Amino acid sequence: VLPVLIHGDASFAGQGVVMETMQLSKVRGYSCGGTVHIVINNQIGFTTSNPLDVRSATYCTDAAKIIQAPIFHVNGDDPEAVRFVTQTALAYRQTFNKDVVIDLVCYRRLGHNEADEPSATQPMMYKLIKAHKTPAEIYADKLIAEGVITAEEYKAYTKEYRELLELGKPVGFPVTDTLNMAYVDEWNRILEHQAKFGTDQDEKPNTAVDVARIKDLTEKMHELPEGVTLHPRVQRIHDNRYKMGSGALEMDWGFAETMAYATLLEEGYPVRISGQDSGRGTFFHRHAVYHNQNDGSSYVPLAHIADDQARFTVIDSILSEEAVLGFEYGYSTAEPNSLVIWEAQFGDFVNGAQVVIDQFIASSETKWRRLSGLVMLLPHGYEGQGPEHSSARPERFLQLCAENNMSFVVPTTPAQAFHMFRRQMLQDYRKPLVCMSPKSLLRHRQAVSTLEDLSEGQFMPVIPEIEEINNRQVEKVVISVGKIYYDLVNARAEKGIENTAIIRLEEIYPFPTKVLSEILADYPKAKEIVFCQDEPANQGYAVFVREYLEEIVDKSSVLRFATRPKAAAPAVGYNSYHIEQQNALIEDVFA
Incomplete structure (x- = not known):
């Protein structure tokens, strides 16, 4: 596999993920034998009408210097130079199995997109671009001057090219064969199976081991x-x-x-x-x-x-x-x-x-x-x-x-x-x-x-009450998520409570509506269903599960949520406050 990444000049210089990815290039477990980075340096970063605002470095490709990758700066108006640099970059990658960068210095004639009006913010630059010939015209002039083609042939090539585009036909020649890769066949098998049977299947895989x-x-x-x-x-x-x-x-x-x-x-x-x-x-x-x-x-x-x-x-x-x-x-x-x-x-x-x-x-x-x-x-x-x-x-x-x-x-x-x-x-x-x-x-x-x-066993989206209790005497069912289950079980034992069942919701999505409904049906006398989480009310699972629980819980029962108070941060900063909140949460569940 030959990795080729296409970048924009503004993102290559401005996005931190570029530097992070560069740092992966030579470390164990992530090296892929070198990547060819092509930077389309068309000076089109949306926020930067003034070159002084583009970056601090001299070149947009300076980020690649952290791994000492060779950087080739080439004029996009010179196709033969671009071809030569590309061949050189590929030869370097294949020889040394290291990253290499091509800085393709060019411009965007119509701004960021075809509906953009770049001259509103970059009037001088786009006056020059408007008067500047296209790369095709520049190269055609060169070939005509060298006697390689005639002006009439150039016009004929251009006309034929546009006609093919209008008809939606290929305008280039295929240079690679379609590869038969095993992983493609395997993905196709999985895709076909998902399309035929879906992924919400009652038949679960046997994950048990002798x-x-x-x-x-x-x-x-x-x-x-x-x-x-x-x-x-x-x-x-x-x-x-x-x-x-x-x-x-x-x-x-x-x-x-x-x-x-x-x-x-x-x-x-x-x-x-x-x-x-x-x-x-x-x-x-x-x-x-x-x-x-x-x-x-x-x-x-x-x-x-x-x-x-x-x-x-x-x-x-x-x-x-x-x-x-x-x-x-x-x-x-x-x-x-x-x-x-x-x-x-x-x-x-x-x-x-x-x-x-x-x-x-x-x-x-x-x-x-x-x-x-x-x-x-x-x-x-x-x-x-x-x-x-x-x-x-x-x-x-x-x-x-x-x-x-x-x-x-x-x-x-x-x-x-x-x-x-x-x-x-x-x-x-x-x-x-x-x-x-x-x-x-x-x-x-x-x-x-x-x-x-x-x-x-197998994976259980909901774990029912594991203690021996009389289901018909249960007046409250607590649906817990995560580690707070153990705090609740210990608190129930300490308080000597016998009319409360505690179950665990282990898979939040896809939501196990059928399984949870069947478990709740085992407690016909339950007057209160409490959903309990460690997290604040505006975080965690409560907001997501409310819609499901309101449909599942019998109308004769009260549905209540026991959480930490709403908060801007995920948790308090002092352990004493944490313990205070935890104790209040446990008390709220058994109130």
């Missing part, structure tokens, strides 16, 4: 090469995972996630995960890469589970959200059968990639029929860490949810994570998956699962 197989994979991942010494804390995690895989210890998220990857790899599905701290995990939970304390070398257990396994790739990315997420989205569109995951360091930081989310991830299927199975892991949860480390802004993603364009989940158990990852590959269609992944629940003593949860 206990014997889990134990076998645990054994393989527990084996370390001779001479590898782990950090004491990592060694403890390594040993505990062996106990979890043998059934001697209840499993945490780190084990369930790792085991999901292991099973998929064994089944032939490549797994790629990238982000800041993805190898270790921001919260010291994943440890997909072991670092030998003796010599600093690395060992990746998931890359050594079978001789014929699929490829496992884990990358600690540069500190960029937009460029890295954009790269992973692009990778996922080319790899229909790979589990491609981008993980934010904290979910809060995903707002730096909002353009990629809005323009591509949420809407590419609707706009272009371009599918993606990308997974976004966004650590989210209100734990007193302040407004910059609490929220992945779920409300923003839910605002984008429509036309069955993505899945949005908030898993609260390791088993849910296990089945979530496996479902993403085993289902017959591809949709982006946005996951509000946990932070404190990674080690919460109650947020654990058993081997049977992996071998017998």
Whole structure:
């Protein structure tokens, strides 16, 4: 693959994603053997009628100097020079596998678009352009002067060209053959299946895995090469995972996630995960890469589970959200059968990639029929860490949810994570998956699962009440989302409340109307349905789910929302205020 990117001069100099993408060009996991950047330098940035306002650098292409890429400045009025520079740039890329930039210096005769009137703000420049011959006229004059063609032949060529355009016929010669690429065939198969059966299917994929197989994979991942010494804390995690895989210890998220990857790899599905701290995990939970304390070398257990396994790739990315997420989205569109995951360091930081989310991830299927199975892991949860480390802004993603364009989940158990990852590959269609992944629940003593949860279960969009209670005595049903479930369960036990059921909404979109309706129907005496979230009333899930719940909840019951007060910031800045709000929220639920 030869990547060719077309830029505008104003955006190349002004958009930060250009610099972020440049920084990806030579790092592990993102290098593509060099990209040819063509900058259409037509001085047409909409806001810049004065050249002094365009940029601080001398050239629009100076951003490329950060990676020492060669930059060729060429006159767009000279086709032969453009051809020579293009050939030279391609030869450089093919020889050295590095980025190269062509600065095509030109102009736009009719301004920003054909309806624009550029002379209103740039009168002197457009007087010159109006009097200036077109590149075609300049080149024709050269060829006529050299005796290559005659003036009559030029007129005939021009007439023929315009006639072909009017008829909608090709005006150029094909220079490449159509390639038969396996991934195109695979995407076509998935597209055809989605068109025929849709994606809202009652038949769910079987994501369960036999206990014997889990134990076998645990054994393989527990084996370390001779001479590898782990950090004491990592060694403890390594040993505990062996106990979890043998059934001697209840499993945490780190084990369930790792085991999901292991099973998929064994089944032939490549797994790629990238982000800041993805190898270790921001919260010291994943440890997909072991670092030998003796010599600093690395060992990746998931890359050594079978001789014929699929490829496992884990990358600690540069500190960029937009460029890295954009790269992973692009990778996922080319790899229909790979589990491609981008993980934010904290979910809060995903707002730096909002353009990629809005323009591509949420809407590419609707706009272009371009599918993606990308997974976004966004650590989210209100734990007193302040407004910059609490929220992945779920409300923003839910605002984008429509036309069955993505899945949005908030898993609260390791088993849910296990089945979530496996479902993403085993289902017959591809949709982006946005996951509000946990932070404190990674080690919460109650947020654990058993081997049977992996071998017998599946992903549950709604988890019903798990305690033994008399359904006909239930007067209040609490629908919770995320980690607050555990706070509610503990508070219920402390207060000795027996007439309240607590269920968990684990998949917010597509909204599980049927499943939730069936569960609520199990409580015929419930007088009050309370939707509870950690987030403020104007954030989180409440605004999105209200419409669904108002249709589902029986008119004889009162529907109420228990949230933090409306707020401009996601969370308060002082831990004491956080605790005060948390206590008030719990009391409100059980009032």
